[in-house]
């Protein structure tokens with residue numbers, strides 16, 4: 001059964017729209033844990049459009065006593081700025097993404113061409129000695145998986161944005177099949193299999209059925225939107241149940 005890691009980016013985005021500090025993203029850590037989340041994900045982007053560097057420290061502090069059972073997962077482009085945050089906070093998991101600083105949102109995974117391979121190898125070397133699980137964000141493409149293993153990362157996070165978009169049109173089968181093949185290849189290489197981006201209560205069930213060894217899904221945008229209707233703890237509980245493969249009533 002897959003763990004739920006709640007991404008607090010969008011709570012921080014709402015907080016940034018005023019100068020009052022409301023809502024406080026750190027206040028949602030105990031609420032998420034109480035409702036069944038087994039992780040918190042943050043993506044401190046360079047432009048601090050949502051999660052700020054100070055949020056990472058505040059949320060790590062709010063997780064005091066909860067870690068490592070409830071994991072902190074930091075996502076980011078593996079540059080010196082991000083690696084400094086990782087070294088300072090020492091999260092249980094780091095997810096490297098290939099995002100440009102001005103990207104609208106994460107919209108693709110690593111292909112691991114020569115340049116990206118060098119970038120990731122250098123980042124892995126920079127984190128030598130820091131006990132953290134290093135995961136690479138990849139498209140649902142089994143061909144990339146052997147390169148992830150060869151580089152020495154510990155896992156993959158399958159980008160599910162294209163799957164979620166195709167699901168809306170009922171044309172998600174090919175992407176689901178590709179994701180399942182990538183997940184099987186990762187399992188064969190001893191890699192952890194995570195997933196994330198645009199996952200919601202409708203498109204999670206086929207994904208967890210296709211990838212029974214899915215370890216974790218990090219979910220923020222759609223969960224936060226659902227929380228406006230269901231309440232935050234209700235939404236977290238519903239997403240955690242969906243990742244456990246439990247069917248929704250009604």
Ligand SMILES: CC(=O)[C@@H](O)[C@H](O)COP(=O)(O)O
Nearest residue numbers: 009043075097105106196197
């Ligand atoms: C890597 C990924 O798919 C998401 O975790 C990402 O954090 C979303 O970024 P925004 O919240 O900035 O859209």
Ligand SMILES: NCC(=O)COP(=O)(O)O
Nearest residue numbers: 196197198218219220221
């Ligand atoms: N890695 C995916 C993530 O953390 C959240 O993505 P989304 O649910 O906000 O699209």
